[in-house]
Amino acid sequence: MKIVRTAGELRAELAEERAADRTVGFVPTMGALHEGHLSLVRLARSSTAAVVVSIFVNPLQFGPSEDFEAYPRDEAHDLELLEREGVDIVFIPRARDVWAQPPTTLVSVGELSRIVEGAIRPGHFDGVATVVATLFNLVRPDVAYFGQKDAQQVAVIKKMVTDLAWPIEIRVGPTVRDPDGLALSSRNVYLNAAERTRATSLWRALQEGERSLASGDALETTEKVMWEALVAGGVEPDYASVVDPDTFGPVDTQAGSLLVIAAHVGSTRLIDNLLVNREA
Amino acid sequence: MKIVRTAGELRAELAEERAADRTVGFVPTMGALHEGHLSLVRLARSSTAAVVVSIFVNPLQFGPSEDFEAYPRDEAHDLELLEREGVDIVFIPRARDVWAQPPTTLVSVGELSRIVEGAIRPGHFDGVATVVATLFNLVRPDVAYFGQKDAQQVAVIKKMVTDLAWPIEIRVGPTVRDPDGLALSSRNVYLNAAERTRATSLWRALQEGERSLASGDALETTEKVMWEALVAGGVEPDYASVVDPDTFGPVDTQAGSLLVIAAHVGSTRLIDNLLVNREA
Numbered sequence: 001m002k003i004v005r006t007a008g009e010l011r012a013e014l015a016e017e018r019a020a021d022r023t024v025g026f027v028p029t030m031g032a033l034h035e036g037h038l039s040l041v042r043l044a045r046s047s048t049a050a051v052v053v054s055i056f057v058n059p060l061q062f063g064p065s066e067d068f069e070a071y072p073r074d075e076a077h078d079l080e081l082l083e084r085e086g087v088d089i090v091f092i093p094r095a096r097d098v099w100a101q102p103p104t105t106l107v108s109v110g111e112l113s114r115i116v117e118g119a120i121r122p123g124h125f126d127g128v129a130t131v132v133a134t135l136f137n138l139v140r141p142d143v144a145y146f147g148q149k150d151a152q153q154v155a156v157i158k159k160m161v162t163d164l165a166w167p168i169e170i171r172v173g174p175t176v177r178d179p180d181g182l183a184l185s186s187r188n189v190y191l192n193a194a195e196r197t198r199a200t201s202l203w204r205a206l207q208e209g210e211r212s213l214a215s216g217d218a219l220e221t222t223e224k225v226m227w228e229a230l231v232a233g234g235v236e237p238d239y240a241s242v243v244d245p246d247t248f249g250p251v252d253t254q255a256g257s258l259l260v261i262a263a264h265v266g267s268t269r270l271i272d273n274l275l276v277n278r279e280a
Numbered sequence: 281m282k283i284v285r286t287a288g289e290l291r292a293e294l295a296e297e298r299a300a301d302r303t304v305g306f307v308p309t310m311g312a313l314h315e316g317h318l319s320l321v322r323l324a325r326s327s328t329a330a331v332v333v334s335i336f337v338n339p340l341q342f343g344p345s346e347d348f349e350a351y352p353r354d355e356a357h358d359l360e361l362l363e364r365e366g367v368d369i370v371f372i373p374r375a376r377d378v379w380a381q382p383p384t385t386l387v388s389v390g391e392l393s394r395i396v397e398g399a400i401r402p403g404h405f406d407g408v409a410t411v412v413a414t415l416f417n418l419v420r421p422d423v424a425y426f427g428q429k430d431a432q433q434v435a436v437i438k439k440m441v442t443d444l445a446w447p448i449e450i451r452v453g454p455t456v457r458d459p460d461g462l463a464l465s466s467r468n469v470y471l472n473a474a475e476r477t478r479a480t481s482l483w484r485a486l487q488e489g490e491r492s493l494a495s496g497d498a499l500e501t502t503e504k505v506m507w508e509a510l511v512a513g514g515v516e517p518d519y520a521s522v523v524d525p526d527t528f529g530p531v532d533t534q535a536g537s538l539l540v541i542a543a544h545v546g547s548t549r550l551i552d553n554l555l556v557n558r559e560a
Contacts, residue, residue: 100442
């Protein structure tokens with residue numbers, strides 16, 4: 001496994017892969033790796049010849065009052081996990097290895113980046129799209145892998161790739177959950193024992209929402225059911241909505257419905273989602 | 281010379297060039313080709329193995345009251361000119377060949393896109409950056425060529441390429457002028473005979489500005505000299521400024537000074553610029 005820290009080193013390693021005509025699969029991460037990330041690495045490992053993983057805590061996607069400084073970092077452990085998965089190249093740049101000068105360019109997919117999660121975290125998805133665009137240019141993968149856990153991020157990246165004609169296939173891996181249903185997240189380490197117990201109410205709220213939809217409830221009713229399940233579970237909801245999985249706007253039944261929730265568990269903010277009724 | 285109209289045809293043609301390890305030079309245009317464009321094609325022809333020219337009147341870079349519909353189009357003549365220059369591939373998409381659905385994604389380089397020319401044409405440079413990003417993804421050139429005539433566009437593209445780490449070298453060709461100094465522009469065809477005569481005042485204003493700077497005048501004096509030369513020449517200035525050639529903000533003497541002007545000649549709006557005192 002090659003560990004590279006600059007764009008130049010990365011290009012040199014990738015040139016070898018390309019000379020050998022190996023397809024490149026790319027998993028961008030912010031480190032603090034868990035089974036969710038590793039499931040994407042395995043997906044890449046099984047379908048592309050060369051697997052590149054980036055570890056970069058992207059400053060552009062954190063708001064001024066968010067947890068950029070506190071975000072968990074454990075490079076040694078991350079590298080151990082990736083080595084075990086047979087990753088070919090790990091790209092771990094510092095911000096100054098990505099940008100010699102602070103970037104002013106932003107990539108924005110428009111309305112989709114400003115609603116639901118984007119309404120609570122202004123600028124977040126522009127920061128995500130911008131860094132993913134930059135990483136796409138550095139890595140030039142054939143396929144890139146993202147987790148369904150960050151459903152709106154997936155929609156943003158797909159929109160950006162379509163609109164800007166990026167020749168990259170986007171594949172989405174399912175959300176990986178603890179046995180009690182809590183979606184894996186690097187931020188779960190912030191939870192104390194009592195909070196960890198309350199955090200399971202996110203998954204319960206989604207399941208109750210799914211049952212509500214299946215029983216034929218109106219969308220507003222389903223949203224109320226989820227909200228109340230969160231409150232009953234002792235967490236503070238930011239939103240509990242039923243949206244179109246591509247636009248995050250009003251549901252288009254053809255595309256299925258996406259249940260999306262965000263809630264504060266103590267001082268930790270968690271998100272989760274569940275796709276239902278999606279046709280093939 | 282291959283003429284392709286869809287992204288799929290383009291990719292197929294480019295795959296052949298890449299299989300043969302030929303470097304790809306790219307000249308994006310909006311058609312209505314003149315010697316300015318052709319000088320860029322020759323630059324590409326002399327330094328890259330495969331030359332790709334796009335002809336696409338990009339709707340994103342025109343404001344609602346601008347000349348998108350009227351913009352000159354002459355495909356047959358353009359193709360004749362490009363054939364004569366030994367171009368390998370001409371990409372002439374319709375908007376729906378580039379975007380199956382109207383794009384909502386925008387690439388913006390920030391402040392640079394909102395000042396000087398960007399202040400008069402809100403959204404113009406975001407439209408330029410977005411379509412160039414899209415064309416870069418479709419063509420994936422090694423080198424892309426732009427004309428100094430559109431100096432702020434050059435600065436925008438360079439900033440976008442640096443910030444988003446595009447692995448593309450940007451080369452800039454000098455402004456091509458008629459014998460009386462008028463910078464070639466596809467919009468010059470809008471000028472009637474009397475307007476064509478008055479249009480030479482743009483070049484005279486830049487020369488007077490250069491003399492003013494050389495004589496040690498303050499920047500404000502130089503700007504006044506250019507403005508008055510435009511008015512005296514019977515055209516209506518939008519701006520006449522001395523700016524930093526990279527940021528279009530206040531002059532950094534190390535980077536040289538760029539004299540930039542825009543003026544209405546009858547109902548036609550023209551721009552021009554002159555780089556002075558630039559160090560190597």
